[in-house]
Amino acid sequence: MTEFPVENPATGEIIAMVADGGPAEARAAVDAAEAAARAWARTPARARSEILHRTFELMLRDREQLAELIVSENGKSPADARGEVAYAAEFFRWYAEEAVRTDGGYGPSPAGGTRTVVTRRPVGIAALVTPWNFPAAMATRKIGPALAAGCTVVLKPAAETPLTALAVARLLTEAGVPGGVVNVVTTTDAGGVVTTWLEDPRVRKISFTGSTRVGQLLLRQAADRVVNASMELGGNAPFVVTADADLDAAVDGAMIAKFRNGGQACTAANRFYVHADVADEFVARLSKRVEALTVGAGGEIGPLISAKAVGGVARLVDSALAAGARVVARAAIPGEGQGHFFPPTVLADVPADAEIVGQEIFGPVAPVVTWHDESELLAWVNASELGLAAYVYAGELQHALRLGEAIDAGMVGINRGLVSDPAAPFGGMKQSGLGREGARDGLNEFTETQYLSIDWPGT
Known part of the structure; x- marks a missing residue:
């Protein structure tokens, strides 16, 4: 053989x-x-x-x-x-x-x-x-x-x-x-x-x-x-932050939901929807945490699985920048030729219809979309044909639960950035x-x- x-x-x-x-x-x-x-x-x-x-x-x-x-x-x-x-x-x-x-x-x-x-x-x-x-x-x-x-x-x-x-x-x-x-x-x-x-x-x-x-x-x-x-x-998990959310908790959850396994998880937060009243502050706090990440063999963030994967993530980021998004934070990565690394990145001013919002990234990139109206937010969130996981951070628990129940996803993390548990039913809706x-x-x-x-x- x-x-x-x-x-x-x-x-x-x-x-x-x-x-x-x-x-x-x-x-x-x-x-x-x-x-x-x-x-x-x-x-x-x-x-x-x-x-x-x-x-x-x-x-x-x-x-x-x-x-x-x-x-x-x-x-x-x-x-x-x-x-x-x-x-x-x-x-x-x-x-x-x-x-x-x-x-x-x-x-x-x-x-x-x-x-x-x-x-x-x-x-x-x-x-x-x-x-x-x-x-x-x-x-x-x-x-x-x-x-x-x-x-x-x-x-x-x-x-x-x-x-x-x-x-x-x-x-x-x-x-x-x-x-x-x-x-x-x-x-x-x-x-x-x-x-x-x-x-x-x-x-x-x-x-x-x-x-x-x-x-x-x-x-x-x-x-x-x-x-x-x-x-x-596949997944395309939304991560929703309301105006009254605890931003420290939301950023902690974002670091887990987005950057665990370098974003290479079907449950990874793929698109961040942050209310306009707190978007700048959320992005600033998240950016500070992302820039402090250590990337490399044995670091907090490892490589992507292949050179092809790196190319796919890079293409999505380039597409988002061409659509009007901007890079607000990037962590440093090892020098050229030292593995399949992509820098953990935060993107702001991402259009709601950007390609990176509609595609599963499978890498350490957090695109942030600003929202104002809840009905429009839910329309954006549920427009995807994928419905595996979602995350909701809100100050009022009942509001968070209402949002969670309105999202087409098999699993919803309420004020937490992790949904997997052997004792819970893991799976999704739609495709x-x-x-x-x-x-x-x-x-x-x-x-x-x-x-x-x-x-x-x-x-």
Whole structure:
């Protein structure tokens, strides 16, 4: 089998060579998953729970090594990497607890003569496709509920960051997951591998995190066989600041919502809508914080994932400047030729219809749009076809809640810059996806409902 290189985006150094699988390896992974499926589905929920909890403990044991691996292949800051490992591990703990609480029901038919038993059963072999921006958390957020439900899985991590997925798979094996239950295929031929899975009648579930464009293609393929599909797709999160908001809290939240992972998150604040009465002050405070950021390998802000990503962000900024925006703050970046860095940037006077407002930036750029009228604000906010996350900062809680409920987004942070939580349903509206991950909802995504109608004479 051929191999492909894994690059450190902060230095350009090749840090590993990884097996480059294709359709043959994809089929072999399904073969292994099929061989293990019946036994795993019949494994008592308590036993599955204990394995998941052991994996949680092993991730905490190896948290520093896992964080270092994420820094090396993804480029994110050490603090962000440690935070991701802790977050990723929590999915194993949460689903260890949920595994033993499978829903069901029993009751008489209203017409009499029968009793109804409702159960949930594993959906079957699940194909999991994860992105590069959170290589640990995106894997555990899918593997955890799938195993808790009794499914076996085939996983394709992103070619940019396969090492973390392989490390998580090794920990699952150490924790006691039987052979064939979790199968990882690393590849540069994503289309060939995933198409092989979607065309295989043994695969009954596809769970994908990535761009809306790719998600649309996978949904078309899944429709041919009516494969159960969960899609966590693109975002264009608005960050709304009202006239009476606590500006210190709003700036703190903006630094998290925008600059966590260098802005390379589907939940990242993408467009800032700040009321005219406080816009200048908000921009001044945010600019001061952004200019103080340290950028570089090991800094607060790491590199973007590739040179192509840097070019895409630069193009959006240039387009905004041509439309009348202005740069009010920029952090310093390392010298030329030292990785794929883009300077954290604040843009003011951004037109509401600027391209950078309508496109997912996926980089450390904060474009600020000034608003006056709330009805116009909501029209701007909801004009996007994407509706994953949003953030609202307002002085009056009821006002913040009213705004949050009026925004077309699956998740809204109210006076906080972080929405992700293993115990909460993660997912979006409109073209941001289908289904939910996390919480009880995430477990149900890997099950199918079955009811048994029992003859009950004499009633």
